[in-house]
Amino acid sequence: MELQPVTPEDVLLYQRIHCDPEMMKHLGGPFPKEEAPQILERGLAHVKNGGAWLFKVMAHRDFPPAGTVCIWQSEHQGEPIHEIGWTILPSYQGRGLASQAVRAVLDQAQTQERWGPIDAFPTTSNAPSNAICKKMGFTLLEECDLDYSGRALRCNHWKLNRK
Ligand SMILES: CC(C)(COP(=O)(O)OP(=O)(O)OC[C@H]1O[C@@H](n2cnc3c(N)ncnc32)[C@H](O)[C@@H]1OP(=O)(O)O)[C@@H](O)C(=O)NCCC(=O)NCCS
Numbered sequence: 001m002e003l004q005p006v007t008p009e010d011v012l013l014y015q016r017i018h019c020d021p022e023m024m025k026h027l028g029g030p031f032p033k034e035e036a037p038q039i040l041e042r043g044l045a046h047v048k049n050g051g052a053w054l055f056k057v058m059a060h061r062d063f064p065p066a067g068t069v070c071i072w073q074s075e076h077q078g079e080p081i082h083e084i085g086w087t088i089l090p091s092y093q094g095r096g097l098a099s100q101a102v103r104a105v106l107d108q109a110q111t112q113e114r115w116g117p118i119d120a121f122p123t124t125s126n127a128p129s130n131a132i133c134k135k136m137g138f139t140l141l142e143e144c145d146l147d148y149s150g151r152a153l154r155c156n157h158w159k160l161n162r163k
Helices: 011-018 033-048 097-111 127-135
Strands: 002-005 052-058 067-076 079-088 118-120 139-148 151-160
Touching (some): 002 097, 011 033, 033 052, 033 067, 052 097, 067 097, 067 118, 079 097, 097 127, 127 151
Parallel strands (some): 079 118
Antiparallel strands (some): 002 052, 067 079
8 A cells, every 4th residue: 555645637536525425425425527627636735735645545556546634724613623534435445544644644744744723523423434533543533523514414523633
């Protein structure tokens, strides 16, 4: 597994992630295919202004990307936070790839002394994502209702407190 920066050429990857009913089943359902370029553009703009890391997860350098792992500046209950999120495409799931990718990005953040505490908000129904939070040492704070692009989600709020 290796992480590579997401680039403007990754529209197909974004479409496979954000516009697929299976991938989006815990996130309020798929976005229309036409919206994939804008979702990618918004993410890359956030990277450019220093407010995000966007990586694609490569199972092997010669294979198409398997997913993404990202950290970005956000806000929760009026407070600034740093949020992490991850995706792995169905054909690559269930073999530990998300766990490896999340571990790698957290290690990189620690090494570079970037981001500080990190928050994660998997929906309460998302068993693999909640398992990843637990495994990575996040603490479960509470359940909360979140708005994700107009979708109402019931989420677990996990926090990783680090120096
Ligand atoms: C969540 C997701 C990234 C997991 O990817 P993955 O590569 O399959 O995850 P891993 O193989 O690293 O497994 C993660 C953990 O979940 C556990 N897990 C997997 N499926 C599970 C299930 N149905 N119930 C309970 N635990 C499950 C695994 O056992 C593993 O824990 P372990 O190492 O303690 O055994 C992937 O399912 C996905 O992209 N889903 C759609 C997008 C999404 O929901 N993203 C998260 C938004 S917060």
